[in-house]
Amino acid sequence: MAALLEVRGLHAQYGWTKVLHGVDFAVEEGGITTILGANGAGKTTTLRAVCGMVRTSGEMRFDGQSIAGRATEDLVRLGIAHVPEGRGTFVNLTVEENLRLGAYARASREGIADDFAAVYGYFPVLASRKTQLAGTLSGGEQQMLAVARALMLRPRLLLLDEPSLGLAPLVVREIFRIVRTINRERRVSVLLVEQNAAIALGLADDAYLMETGRMVQSGPAAQLRQNDAIRRAYLGY
Amino acid sequence: MEILVQQIISGLATGGIYGSVALALVMIYQATDVVNYAQGEMAMFSTYLAWTMINAGLPYWVAFFGTLLVSFIGGVLIERIVIRPVEGAPILTIVIVCIGLLVILNSVAGWIYSYIQKPFPSPFPPRPIMLGTVVFGAHDVGAIVVTLVVLAFLYAFFRFTTLGLAMRAAAQNPLSSRLCGIRVGWMLAIGWGLAALVGAVAGMMVAPIVFLDPNMMSGILIYAFASATLGGFTSPGGAVLGGLIVGVIENIVGTYVHFIGTELKLTVALALILVVLVFKPSGLFGRAAVHRV
Numbered sequence: 001m002a003a004l005l006e007v008r009g010l011h012a013q014y015g016w017t018k019v020l021h022g023v024d025f026a027v028e029e030g031g032i033t034t035i036l037g038a039n040g041a042g043k044t045t046t047l048r049a050v051c052g053m054v055r056t057s058g059e060m061r062f063d064g065q066s067i068a069g070r071a072t073e074d075l076v077r078l079g080i081a082h083v084p085e086g087r088g089t090f091v092n093l094t095v096e097e098n099l100r101l102g103a104y105a106r107a108s109r110e111g112i113a114d115d116f117a118a119v120y121g122y123f124p125v126l127a128s129r130k131t132q133l134a135g136t137l138s139g140g141e142q143q144m145l146a147v148a149r150a151l152m153l154r155p156r157l158l159l160l161d162e163p164s165l166g167l168a169p170l171v172v173r174e175i176f177r178i179v180r181t182i183n184r185e186r187r188v189s190v191l192l193v194e195q196n197a198a199i200a201l202g203l204a205d206d207a208y209l210m211e212t213g214r215m216v217q218s219g220p221a222a223q224l225r226q227n228d229a230i231r232r233a234y235l236g237y
Numbered sequence: 238m239e240i241l242v243q244q245i246i247s248g249l250a251t252g253g254i255y256g257s258v259a260l261a262l263v264m265i266y267q268a269t270d271v272v273n274y275a276q277g278e279m280a281m282f283s284t285y286l287a288w289t290m291i292n293a294g295l296p297y298w299v300a301f302f303g304t305l306l307v308s309f310i311g312g313v314l315i316e317r318i319v320i321r322p323v324e325g326a327p328i329l330t331i332v333i334v335c336i337g338l339l340v341i342l343n344s345v346a347g348w349i350y351s352y353i354q355k356p357f358p359s360p361f362p363p364r365p366i367m368l369g370t371v372v373f374g375a376h377d378v379g380a381i382v383v384t385l386v387v388l389a390f391l392y393a394f395f396r397f398t399t400l401g402l403a404m405r406a407a408a409q410n411p412l413s414s415r416l417c418g419i420r421v422g423w424m425l426a427i428g429w430g431l432a433a434l435v436g437a438v439a440g441m442m443v444a445p446i447v448f449l450d451p452n453m454m455s456g457i458l459i460y461a462f463a464s465a466t467l468g469g470f471t472s473p474g475g476a477v478l479g480g481l482i483v484g485v486i487e488n489i490v491g492t493y494v495h496f497i498g499t500e501l502k503l504t505v506a507l508a509l510i511l512v513v514l515v516f517k518p519s520g521l522f523g524r525a526a527v528h529r530v
Contacts, residue, residue, distance in 0.1 A: 076418035105418020
């Protein structure tokens, strides 16, 4: 398998504060990669760097072409959909309008109706709330809406930032189940950032462990799950 | 009774104009958090463009739509050239830039066209319309209709088109909009263009009543501020309704409260701003701004 996203020597900073110090990682075509780490390790910044929302230096290749320094709006048009931290809901728009915005930059207008049907199939609760303002949805429903909105782009790569944050375990399991389905059925590659290591390692093919702006370990997810140090520090058993 | 109905209708006509300018203010305010003090002068300048076209012999409606097009482009250019460089600057900086724009437009109009008042044609017949025993000015009724048509178009644009949806999204949540691939900067520019267009309609509708001169919009801008404050700076529909209410109140108070008459009418608008700000700062239909701290 070829890497869909390949990142080498990525540095990033906010003002004078350096956050990433030479990060290397890859997301395989059709695969799920997860980046684990504690609060403040630089996981969210890594995702923001991939979609052009922070200043970076280093090399980033998407499907073979360099994407370093390109504007967020252009990266979206390449098929990179980002489900941001805090879900990025348009709270004063309806559920359906949120989804229409997800389709705003897609390469082809064709098949939009099919994709509406598909995401309503994945998330039936959204179908029943089409005309409701998105701000009235519960946290779990808003997370579902965020994933659904990203899917309306027909993305090649889905970036998920802490989808489990603040949600009940049952809802988290449901969302992860759907992410897996999307990955398998629609061949969408996934880059997942999570603090909940147990569920992330259960889903991912490859995993990276991040500490203070560096990748400190990497390997197949199954292998990292067996690693004693990771088990103690992140899985808690 | 007939006098009252007539006063209400002519109040609605000027109120629709206040409401249009208020709507233009609200559109820009919602998208960029900027109160565009130059909105009135932009409308005045547009009206001079229309006057130039009509004087050059173009039919009224050709000049009308030509003015809308030029005003839209002008609004977009003003955002790109004048406002863009101060985007993200402290609010006071932007206010001063807007006031600078006001002074420039006013002076340039005076320099090109002089400060002498000019008559501006109305597209509507001069003879009054009789409904039963009540007499209406045709221009009053026409201005109401034109205003309503513009509002209906804007409503449909924002409600049903993808571009309109993207503009609403960009105003609400710029970051998420960028993640959807929306070019937020251009949405703001188009917003300025549309605001300039709405202002141009208001200018062309009010000029036959107040005559065309570089200062014709200064009073109207204050009524528009009163309208937007009354309806709520966060509510486009509220701003328009606020305009109608202000127009009617102004006329009725001017007619029936003798010490106010026509001289003190503008004071009514200022008093209204004050009363709303004291008792209901978010306006009738606005939402209170909520900030996370």
